[in-house]
Amino acid sequence: MATTVTRSNYWIITTTSNTSPVFNFKYIVEVVIGGVVKATLKQPKNNAGAAHFNIERIVKNYTDVTNKHANTITGAVDYNSIHLMPRNIPNPSAGSNVDFAISKNAGSCRLVTLRFYEEFASSEGGTISRVDQNIDTTYALINYANEWEDQMNFDFELYSPKSTTPYEKFLSKIPYESTQPNDTSGMIAHLTGAGDYRTLSWLNEKTTYFATGAIGFQYKFYSETPNADLSNYTGQIYIPNNTTYGGVVSTDATGNEDEMLLFIAAGYENVAKMKYVDLGGYQMQTTDKYYTISVGDETRITPDTSIRKDASTARLGDRIYIAETGDTDWIAMGSSSNNIQTLFIVTALGSGTGRYYPFISDPDHQYIKPLLFEISQCSKYPSQSIAWKNKFGTWDYHYFNNNSDESISMTRSIEYERNAGSWNAATFSIDSFERGKVQSVNGTKQITVNTGYLDEAYNDYFKGMMQSNDIQLIAPVEVGDDNVLQQPVPLILIDSQFQYKTTVKDKLIQYSFTFQYAHNLKRMI
Numbered sequence: 001m002a003t004t005v006t007r008s009n010y011w012i013i014t015t016t017s018n019t020s021p022v023f024n025f026k027y028i029v030e031v032v033i034g035g036v037v038k039a040t041l042k043q044p045k046n047n048a049g050a051a052h053f054n055i056e057r058i059v060k061n062y063t064d065v066t067n068k069h070a071n072t073i074t075g076a077v078d079y080n081s082i083h084l085m086p087r088n089i090p091n092p093s094a095g096s097n098v099d100f101a102i103s104k105n106a107g108s109c110r111l112v113t114l115r116f117y118e119e120f121a122s123s124e125g126g127t128i129s130r131v132d133q134n135i136d137t138t139y140a141l142i143n144y145a146n147e148w149e150d151q152m153n154f155d156f157e158l159y160s161p162k163s164t165t166p167y168e169k170f171l172s173k174i175p176y177e178s179t180q181p182n183d184t185s186g187m188i189a190h191l192t193g194a195g196d197y198r199t200l201s202w203l204n205e206k207t208t209y210f211a212t213g214a215i216g217f218q219y220k221f222y223s224e225t226p227n228a229d230l231s232n233y234t235g236q237i238y239i240p241n242n243t244t245y246g247g248v249v250s251t252d253a254t255g256n257e258d259e260m261l262l263f264i265a266a267g268y269e270n271v272a273k274m275k276y277v278d279l280g281g282y283q284m285q286t287t288d289k290y291y292t293i294s295v296g297d298e299t300r301i302t303p304d305t306s307i308r309k310d311a312s313t314a315r316l317g318d319r320i321y322i323a324e325t326g327d328t329d330w331i332a333m334g335s336s337s338n339n340i341q342t343l344f345i346v347t348a349l350g351s352g353t354g355r356y357y358p359f360i361s362d363p364d365h366q367y368i369k370p371l372l373f374e375i376s377q378c379s380k381y382p383s384q385s386i387a388w389k390n391k392f393g394t395w396d397y398h399y400f401n402n403n404s405d406e407s408i409s410m411t412r413s414i415e416y417e418r419n420a421g422s423w424n425a426a427t428f429s430i431d432s433f434e435r436g437k438v439q440s441v442n443g444t445k446q447i448t449v450n451t452g453y454l455d456e457a458y459n460d461y462f463k464g465m466m467q468s469n470d471i472q473l474i475a476p477v478e479v480g481d482d483n484v485l486q487q488p489v490p491l492i493l494i495d496s497q498f499q500y501k502t503t504v505k506d507k508l509i510q511y512s513f514t515f516q517y518a519h520n521l522k523r524m525i
Contacts, residue, residue: 003027003116003133009152010144011056013114016049023124027051028117033062033110034257042119055112063143064107065389065470070258071100071246081487083197083387083395083474085265089283090245091276100246101239101274102217105261108201108393113138140260142171142203143393145467159203159392170200170368171261171392173464175457184372185228188455189290191399193376195383197474197487198267198397200293202368204241204250204260215241215249215295215367217264219271221282222290230292230370235282236317237274238345239264245276266293267385267397268375280317280334280345289375295368303343303357311354318346320356328354376401384449386515387488389470396464397474400449402510408445408521415440443521446494447473448514456509466493471515490518 006014015027031039039058043051068080075088075098086099116135121128146152159169169176178188192198220226220233241247241262250259265271271291275283284291303321311328314320321343322330330338334347343359376383376399383401390396420434451458465471472488494514 003118003135005114005116005135005137007139008052010141010146010154011054011059011152013053013055015051015053015116017045017118019118019120022120022122023126024128025118025120027053028119028130029053029055030115030117031055031058032113032115033059038062055114059110059112059141060143062107063110063141063393065143065393065395066103066106066108066261066263068106069100070104070106071102073099075099079487081474082199082263083472083488085199085263085270086273089273089275091278093277097244099273101265101270102241102246103199103263104246104248104258105204106258109140109142109203109257109261111138111257111260112141140203142261145391145393147391156203170202170371171390171394172200172396173390173461174371174396175455175461176369176371178455178457180455183225184290185226187226187370187372188457189372189374191376191401191452192268192373193379193383193399193401194268195475196267196385196397196399197269198385198387198399199263199270199395200266200371201261201263201392201394202295204248204262217241218292218294218296218370219274220292220370221284221288222292223285223287224289226290226292226372233315234285234288235280235315237276237279237282238317238319239276239279261394263394264293266371266373267399268373277347278345281347282316289377290372291375292370292372294370303359305357307358308355309358311350311352311356314346314350314356316346316349319343319359320346321359322354323357324353324355326353326355328352330354384447385474386449386465386491386513387472387474388465388468390464390468396461398451398462398465400451402450402452404450405448406445407447408443410441410443412439412441414438445517445521446514447491447517448512451511454509454511458509458511462511462513465513466495468493473515473517491515492518 002018004016008014013029026042026044029041030037041053043053045051066082069082069085073079077087079087082103085103086101088099090099090101091097114137116133118131118133119128144154159171175188177186217239219237220230221235222232223234224232226232239245241249247262248259265274272284275281308323322340325338325340328350332348333350335342335344379401381401381403383399384404385397385399387395387397415438417437418435420430420436422429471491471493473491474488492515494516
């Protein structure tokens with residue numbers, strides 16, 4: 001006699017039983033989060049002898065979007081917002097790590113254990129007993145907001161860095177490719193620049209989704225439009241997913257919960273701060289116009305022996321393998337020796353007649369395809385960076401660099417009316433400055449932001465913002481009178497309608513959104 005458990009979709013658990021006919025039979029499921037039973041569900045058999053349990057609302061009560069940077073900050077700039085990491089240059093000298101470009105889950109993904117029981121009586125009117133089925137099933141679950149067309153299924157293969165082809169995406173609806181002709185080989189160049197803070201997140205759980213060993217995060221920088229194979233980069237930063245750089249390799253589905261989902265720095269303000277001397281020492285240059293972010297093999301252990309490249313072509317951050325010594329000073333470039341077959345990360349540009357084999361990131365070792373960002377060189381308008389909780393329970397962002405308008409409004413009401421006169425004094429008098437009616441004043445602030453010209457692929461992206469219940473302005477706002485700047489600031493989206501735009505109908509596509517600050521400017525005096 002036993003219960004059989006199957007998972008019908010992301011949120012539905014189905015139970016069946018071969019227990020002999022009994023009385024008052026019920027399936028029981030205990031939902032355990034953080035080692036504590038949060039809910040106990042009971043259902044009788046349906047007409048087919050099964051029961052279906054929806055755990056969505058229970059789990060979502062115990063998931064939170066991650067707001068704070070999980071790693072300890074020891075640099076000169078004090079902060080805790082995950083959107084801002086890293087504010088301090090991570091590694092200005094080898095071995096001195098003062099900040100991290102990787103952060104860990106803090107409630108966006110929860111380990112949920114389901115325990116199963118059967119409850120029944122052996123005879124009519126008999127004592128009802130609970131029988132433990134000795135089935136404990138653990139899932140790593142995100143706050144996935146399914147839509148009708150999803151059929152309550154989460155196609156994690158599309159968001160799994162080690163899935164089979166086609167390799168896909170971060171936990172974001174940000175568009176990757178355009179259906180319109182452009183000069184970036186079909187990739188959408190997402191605008192970024194001064195004032196843009198953002199992160200990218202991905203599933204980092206071994207058993208349910210994928211093995212996270214040997215993953216690295218590749219940032220490539222370009223002083224001109226990237227070519228189709230992204231080979232014309234000026235330098236790169238390749239960060240291994242290990243504790244030295246703030247990352248972690250998840251063990252299994254019963255490991256530490258904070259390992260289940262990770263975040264990496266992605267916006268201009270984040271990426272421009274990054275410098276790791278031990279990873280080549282490249283830092284974004286003022287001449288860089290683009291950068292790409294992708295996930296690949298951490299160790300890069302396979303050199304492409306079909307290609308021999310001159311020493312002078314090696315870029316900072318490249319991992320290379322000496323093929324011909326020549327008269328090149330390989331040690332000066334970062335190698336431990338000048339011998340052939342030595343592999344190392346380039347920390348200084350070189351010259352001479354030496355040649356090397358590059359380490360490749362072919363499709364078999366590139367787990368998330370590159371996401372392209374274009375650095376705004378100038379804008380006559382102040383930029384606004386907006387973040388919102390997306391359908392995966394993590395963050396999406398947009399950099400609004402077009403015209404924006406701010407406005408404030410005040411509402412006034414009579415709070416009470418004072419009787420004029422010195423009623424509590426020895427001598428009664430009335431002063432002309434005494435106020436009879438006293439007002440309460442409440443203020444609200446609104447901001448309207450506008451995009452530049454965008455690809456129509458942004459339609460679904462902005463639909464996610466329209467459906468979000470957690471939106472933030474990532475911009476310095478002075479709080480109090482002590483010159484402390486607070487980031488981020490919660491917003492409420494005022495717009496209630498969203499119209500899909502296409503190049504056929506709308507030609508050049510722009511979007512406009514109006515937000516209200518979630519906190520009043522002034523309550524009452």
